[in-house]
Amino acid sequence: MKPLGPLRLGVNIDHVATVRNARGGDTPDPLRAARIAQEAGCDGITAHLREDRRHISDADIEGLMEVLTVPLNFEMAATEEMQKIALRHRPHAVCIVPEKREERTTEGGLEVAREENRLAHFIAPLRDAGCRVSIFIAADKRQIEAAHRIGAQVIELHSGAYCDAHHEGRIEDRDRELEALREMSGFAHGLGLEVHVGHGLTYETVQPVAAFPEVMELNIGHFLIGEAIFRGLQPAIAEMRRLMEDARG
Numbered sequence: 001m002k003p004l005g006p007l008r009l010g011v012n013i014d015h016v017a018t019v020r021n022a023r024g025g026d027t028p029d030p031l032r033a034a035r036i037a038q039e040a041g042c043d044g045i046t047a048h049l050r051e052d053r054r055h056i057s058d059a060d061i062e063g064l065m066e067v068l069t070v071p072l073n074f075e076m077a078a079t080e081e082m083q084k085i086a087l088r089h090r091p092h093a094v095c096i097v098p099e100k101r102e103e104r105t106t107e108g109g110l111e112v113a114r115e116e117n118r119l120a121h122f123i124a125p126l127r128d129a130g131c132r133v134s135i136f137i138a139a140d141k142r143q144i145e146a147a148h149r150i151g152a153q154v155i156e157l158h159s160g161a162y163c164d165a166h167h168e169g170r171i172e173d174r175d176r177e178l179e180a181l182r183e184m185s186g187f188a189h190g191l192g193l194e195v196h197v198g199h200g201l202t203y204e205t206v207q208p209v210a211a212f213p214e215v216m217e218l219n220i221g222h223f224l225i226g227e228a229i230f231r232g233l234q235p236a237i238a239e240m241r242r243l244m245e246d247a248r249g
């Protein structure tokens with residue numbers, strides 16, 4: 001099967017804000033990172049406004065809405081507070097993610113099947129406001145079917161387990177996780193969902209996922225921001241792009 005279309009790269013700038021917040025000042029500025037990512041040719045910016053504001057702030061989201069020329073993918077928990085913020089800004093896309101105060105990073109996918117009714121009501125106004133609604137889930141048939149039933153247009157498959165297994169040298173686990181991502185991308189596309197993948201992707205792990213024909217977008221942040229320390233943000237993004245395009249064929 002040929003790729004369904006060009007593969008988009010969304011650059012997640014959360015961890016520029018993590019570094020800024022370590023000192024409580026204004027630098028490094030996530031908006032500046034977003035501008036550089038745009039100049040480097042990214043297709044979108046992703047930012048996760050966590051309930052505890054550990055990285056991205058409300059002011060960052062406001063600033064991004066003002067300065068961005070590419071679409072903003074606004075990651076948020078399914079809370080009333082976040083829904084109000086999203087409805088005020090009406091970003092291009094909202095991605096509903098699970099959130100735990102005590103986690104270091106987003107640990108798994110949203111349990112859509114467990115709270116289908118609430119989530120269907122939660123996303124309806126966001127869709128009505130013109131946002132594309134994406135649900136961040138594990139590569140699991142039950143969750144994908146539930147995301148489809150509640151009216152999401154997009155799913156983003158959590159690639160963290162695949163990437164962790166790769167970087168920890170657990171080859172069998174890595175291959176199993178990759179196969180699940182591949183199979184579930186096809187399954188979700190068959191239901192009419194647009195498929196994105198994200199979390200933990202690096203230069204070493206991006207290509208097998210980029211090669212899946214149904215995957216339309218990758219969202220990558222932590223690794224790119226780290227790599228930018230050594231080679232600069234623009235070259236770090238350009239290299240990721242090159243790897244994605246090579247894998248796409």
Ligand SMILES: CC(=O)[C@@H](O)[C@H](O)COP(=O)(O)O
Nearest residue numbers: 014048075097104105106199
């Ligand atoms: C949902 C997700 O994967 C992103 O938000 C990303 O991982 C950066 O945010 P955290 O590291 O705070 O989860």
Ligand SMILES: NCC(=O)COP(=O)(O)O
Nearest residue numbers: 012198199200219221222
């Ligand atoms: N939704 C995943 C994302 O935006 C980026 O995740 P990461 O590359 O920072 O792990």
